[in-house]
Amino acid sequence: MFEAIKHSHVEVNGVRLHLAEQGEGPLVLLLHGFPESWYSWRHQFAPLAEAGYRVVAPDQRGYARSAQPEAVDAYTLLHLVGDVTALIGALGAERAVVVGHDWGAPVAWATAALRPDLVRGVAGLSVPPLPVGGPPPLTAARENFGEGFYQIYFQEPGRADAELAADVRTSLRRILCGIQPDGKPRAWIVPEGKKLLDTVPEPERLPDWLTEADLDVFEADYATHGERAFTGGLNWYRNLDRNAELLAAFAGVTVDVPALYVAGERDLVNAMVPPEALAYLLGRLPQLRGHVRLPDTGHWTQQERPAEVTEALLDFIAGLDK
Template sequence: MPDPATPSETATPVTPPGARHRLVDVPGGRIHLVEQGSGPLVLLVHGFPESWYSWRHQLPALAAAGYRAVAVDVRGYGRSSKPPAVEEYRMLAHVADNVGVVQALGEKTATIVGHDWGSNIAADSALLRPDMFTAAALLGVPYAPRGGPRPTEAFARIGGDEEFYVSYFQTPGRAEAEIESDVRGWLAGFYAGLSGDTMPAPDEPSLYFVPPAGRLRDRFPAGPLPAWLSEAELDHYAGEFERTGPTGALNRYRNVDRDWADLAAWHGTPLTQPSLFIGGALDASLAWMADAVKNFPTTLPGLVASHILEGCGHWVQQERPDEVNTLLTEWLDALPAR
């Protein structure tokens, strides 16, 4: 469809020079994306609580390396569709969105790259549609096939008297109340709490757990922004969530049991395409999912390389853009031609 972005949107200073905004129709609604470059398609999928903007450093680097880099706003974020029902944020819907984007762009195949929840979405897109997603790069969150007990039951057993953040996010309206009271401040604290240079010390209470009658933000660090995040960049993120609200983003967490049921046929299934993993050494995801990393020889038999960046937290492609760009382009360049 024609690009419907307004002049103010296409001229926004946060857009990398040479990139353009588009809205494309997919079966589930519309997806907003930012694209740059020409060549083999590389689809970039963000996590929580971010947007296409988390790939602002990768778009020009991948374009310069000869790729068509496309960063989407996942449904519920930014200018993409925000369906009202919780179940419309199940994993199968996100996979369908990615398939629809590739088709809307006139392509038949793509390499998919994801961070945080986007890592899970990228992995499941490649798992369910290996004909279309011929390689996958996973950032921050390692691949773990469907398995184990029902996710909400497992999360409920974590933390003792305190509540694991994924459990805290399950009830509609609960996390929204604390976020919407101060969107910019909440985002600043969440980004800082998971960033390598500003996260709490290991001996401090974990911000991933909510004390009884408390809020998630009660343990956010008080201090400066992470080095990778300027005031203007925070303003952009806050502006997106001020406009859209956080419910669509939080609804991804509210589908973990539904995903577990939907993907029963893929229980324990490895991801066999060529793959790449990049994580931050200080990211708690690697500690919680150490077994998933250990099992890569079985679960990711096509793994080309796994890189753990020392001193880096959760926001790998923003905390270490140059390193991630180099690792991504070297991996992409070595993939079989498609």
């Protein structure tokens, strides 16, 4: 099924990134989230390529088969946007459609906001277009969810890193299957005295969208970095307040390219972004072409509902030149 996907590496901004690629034509970049990799887009490669697009999904900096800079502050949103903009050029393209899920969505939204000259259209899955500047987000997170909120828990260097790297496969399986065991949106909270994985139960069985073979791929990619298997991705969270400081000059900027937002009705992000806040955030998209809500769908959007996500992306991209 995945034989047509080509793998390569490219160096951008001094960081060696692993790329998975299929097809020829206008460039479509697919940006994964945490804790995922290029493989989270496995169902989108062939349909997009068959429709006439060059589909490229990188392992973003710090993840899976890509290089992992040592310094925590090498993972700011400006670094991540810089990787995307440099990657577009390295692939020989003038512009791209940029699609992101989970953490990949803020990177996609920010790339479109800061470099609209390079972005034909932008799609975000799960995470809406959060402001790129403004007050420190961790302050609001503490006020709204307390010290046990997972983004706060991630801030201490080494703690979550060691817990997750102790058994990579178990960590991936339990997070992918267990952050919403009953399908109800709720913020991810780690009670005092508990460890991160104490909050995500071992699944009785894998969901129909995730197989042992899928876990084999994720596990092998993450094992590349040994005891730092998850450190690169966790460092993205450790720059949340730094991002707000660095991007203060861009507070209030809108995303002025054609846009699509796709989210599951059971996504845990819904517990953090209530309807009134979502309406405000989507107001930052003056060219919003579609807002797709997927029923019975949690956080892992393109893996849980591959056909529906692919259809939405194909319709959106096809309409960009109309």
